[in-house]
Amino acid sequence: MKILVTITETESVDTVFEIDGLEIDSRYLSTDLNEWDAYALEEAVQIAEDGGGEVVTATIGPEGVEGTVRQALAKGADRAIRVWDEELAALDILDPLTKATVLGAVVDAEQPDLVFTGVQSGDDVFGATPVALASTLGWAWGTVVNDLQIDEVAHVHRELEGNLEELTDVERPAVLSIQTGINQPRHASLRDITRAQQAEIDTRSLADLDLDVDAIASPIEQTDLYEPESEGEATIYEGSPEETATELAAVIEETGVIR
Amino acid sequence: MTVLAIAEHRRGELREVSLELLAASRKLADATDGGLHVGVVSGDIERYTERLNREDVDVVHTVAYGEEFNHDVYTQAVTQLVEAVEPTVVLAPNTVNGLDYLPAVAERLDIPIVTDATELSYDEHLTVTRELYGGKVETTLDIDTQQAAVTIRPGSWPRAGGTGDAEISAFDARIDESAVRSTVTGFQEIGGEVDIAEADVLVAVGRGIESEDNLEIVRDLADALDATLAASRPVIDNGWLPADRQVGQSGKTVSPELYIAVGISGTVQHVSGVRAETFIAINDDPNAPIFEVADYGVVDDLFEVVPALTEQLTRS
Ligand SMILES: Cc1cc2nc3c(=O)[nH]c(=O)nc-3n(C[C@H](O)[C@H](O)[C@H](O)COP(=O)(O)OP(=O)(O)OC[C@H]3O[C@@H](n4cnc5c(N)ncnc54)[C@H](O)[C@@H]3O)c2cc1C
Numbered sequence: 001m002k003i004l005v006t007i008t009e010t011e012s013v014d015t016v017f018e019i020d021g022l023e024i025d026s027r028y029l030s031t032d033l034n035e036w037d038a039y040a041l042e043e044a045v046q047i048a049e050d051g052g053g054e055v056v057t058a059t060i061g062p063e064g065v066e067g068t069v070r071q072a073l074a075k076g077a078d079r080a081i082r083v084w085d086e087e088l089a090a091l092d093i094l095d096p097l098t099k100a101t102v103l104g105a106v107v108d109a110e111q112p113d114l115v116f117t118g119v120q121s122g123d124d125v126f127g128a129t130p131v132a133l134a135s136t137l138g139w140a141w142g143t144v145v146n147d148l149q150i151d152e153v154a155h156v157h158r159e160l161e162g163n164l165e166e167l168t169d170v171e172r173p174a175v176l177s178i179q180t181g182i183n184q185p186r187h188a189s190l191r192d193i194t195r196a197q198q199a200e201i202d203t204r205s206l207a208d209l210d211l212d213v214d215a216i217a218s219p220i221e222q223t224d225l226y227e228p229e230s231e232g233e234a235t236i237y238e239g240s241p242e243e244t245a246t247e248l249a250a251v252i253e254e255t256g257v258i259r
Numbered sequence: 260m261t262v263l264a265i266a267e268h269r270r271g272e273l274r275e276v277s278l279e280l281l282a283a284s285r286k287l288a289d290a291t292d293g294g295l296h297v298g299v300v301s302g303d304i305e306r307y308t309e310r311l312n313r314e315d316v317d318v319v320h321t322v323a324y325g326e327e328f329n330h331d332v333y334t335q336a337v338t339q340l341v342e343a344v345e346p347t348v349v350l351a352p353n354t355v356n357g358l359d360y361l362p363a364v365a366e367r368l369d370i371p372i373v374t375d376a377t378e379l380s381y382d383e384h385l386t387v388t389r390e391l392y393g394g395k396v397e398t399t400l401d402i403d404t405q406q407a408a409v410t411i412r413p414g415s416w417p418r419a420g421g422t423g424d425a426e427i428s429a430f431d432a433r434i435d436e437s438a439v440r441s442t443v444t445g446f447q448e449i450g451g452e453v454d455i456a457e458a459d460v461l462v463a464v465g466r467g468i469e470s471e472d473n474l475e476i477v478r479d480l481a482d483a484l485d486a487t488l489a490a491s492r493p494v495i496d497n498g499w500l501p502a503d504r505q506v507g508q509s510g511k512t513v514s515p516e517l518y519i520a521v522g523i524s525g526t527v528q529h530v531s532g533v534r535a536e537t538f539i540a541i542n543d544d545p546n547a548p549i550f551e552v553a554d555y556g557v558v559d560d561l562f563e564v565v566p567a568l569t570e571q572l573t574r575s
């Protein structure tokens with residue numbers, strides 16, 4: 001079985017950061033393999049280890065994300081594809097339909113049996129790309145999957161709200177969006193990390209994927225980026241841990257929960 | 260401009276977020292003196308329609324097909340409904356199921372989709388406000404097209420009230436059964452031994468605790484308070500605590516007298532599950548969104564503050 005896993009590098013803002021226009025300078029950002037994608041990757045790698053097959057990752061992003069792509073290679077992916085060019089770089093934001101178009105073209109080129117994605121990217125949290133991708137491909141899909149058995153169909157548990165799971169059978173081929181907790185993602189060994197450092201990452205442009213610039217045009221324009229105004233009314237205690245602990249203990253006693 | 264809102268139901272109940280959706284849609288429609296249309300697909304549509312017929316709803320379109328949510332049915336029905344009603348904006352809740360079909364509708368109609376909106380406005384074009392980076396940054400997006408699809412964050416709008424006199428219209432969706440490629444075979448409730456929803460005092464621990472061994476310090480705090488230990492999702496995902504301890508969207512909604520959040524950032528999926536009388540947060544990031552919902556907070560290292568607090572409480 002050949003499984004394609006979409007991998008994205010997510011950014012998180014540091015404790016102290018500044019916004020400059022529509023940008024946050026990279027010195028205030030930390031990057032990592034998207035939390036959800038780590039679980040999607042592990043699920044694919046386990047399936048390939050158990051039943052044979054290949055795991056290929058697909059990533060949209062500039063050269064700078066190759067460290068994250070190599071993390072995925074170290075954690076068991078066989079091959080990696082990275083899509084980027086000037087046209088993608090010129091986009092204001094990567095919206096879900098744009099991501100789906102580009103990833104869909106990679107799937108068309110690779111012809112995997114299944115595609116695994118994370119449920120969402122931790123930074124832009126659209127959570128819409130998996131289903132948009134399945135729709136682009138004309139494939140079946142299953143989302144927020146926290147349990148998976150594959151035979152002629154994919155038997156999935158979909159995690160709904162409020163401690164409830166939906167049990168669903170999804171025809172193949174399918175795009176499955178994987179939820180955290182489905183497995184325990186592995187840590188890469190030093191040997192795997194070294195091997196991944198030397199691996200070839202297959203880089204493609206839109207033209208390589210037979211896409212033109214119109215295919216990725218987005219009518220969504222980012223017009224503002226700001227720190228939300230605090231609406232909280234929390235009383236914040238300051239001082240040494242002993243001092244703040246004393247204040248908190250007084251608050252707790254006041255609530256009357258200590259009997 | 261017309262707004263089309265697609266209601267959500269599950270296992271025979273209309274979900275409350277559907278009423279928030281009506282309020283969000285009404286506000287948007289009002290901005291342009293437009294109409295508010297509501298779509299309800301599958302299940303007991305008559306009963307759902309009765310509840311959806313709130314003040315200022317103009318039309319409720321019903322699609323009688325099947326019982327439970329099935330994304331392949333919804334994708335087809337809602338796509339056809341959008342083609343028939345021609346709304347400027349089609350809205351659904353930003354829920355697990357809302358996100359399970361609306362992106363496909365958008366892809367099929369080739370209209371942009373923006374998810375998890377916390378504010379919406381319309382002035383010549385649609386403007387959506389949403390959060391990035393776990394709620395630490397907000398952004399506004401302008402969408403300059405004839406049509407757009409948007410999901411709205413639960414809990415961000417009030418529930419629509421009143422009773423309306425909407426036109427009820429049966430919509431004849433043509434569902435191609437060969438395009439229904441997923442089958443819901445059942446539901447499973449996730450139980451456990453401990454019911455955190457019953458607890459008066461909860462000490463909840465998040466990723467900031469860093470390792471299973473470190474749980475000791477929050478256990479000590481919980482013991483000192485005779486409290487129940489709860490957690491945010493990463494602690495459960497890592498297997499450090501069992502699933503019945505999870506607070507939030509996919510876990511439990513809790514309403515204790517006292518909630519102490521330790522090393523939890525406060526993403527919407529977590530805090531949507533907390534309704535505490537008194538809410539204390541301990542986190543070393545002053546910008547952590549948890550302080551937006553807390554009543555009392557300490558911005559400091561939990562490894563210092565938590566043991567100090569335990570000591571204070573055991574001493575007194
Ligand atoms: C469909 C779906 C459903 C979900 N359901 C749930 C759910 O039910 N419940 C849930 O909790 N999440 C849920 N999530 C996940 C959610 O989006 C977040 O990923 C999660 O809540 C983050 O947990 P956290 O706050 O513990 O971790 P983080 O966001 O990583 O926050 C850790 C915090 O600890 C602080 N910290 C670190 N070190 C220290 C220190 N030494 N001292 C003090 N503070 C420190 C940091 O400043 C940070 O704010 C769901 C996500 C999805 C997509």
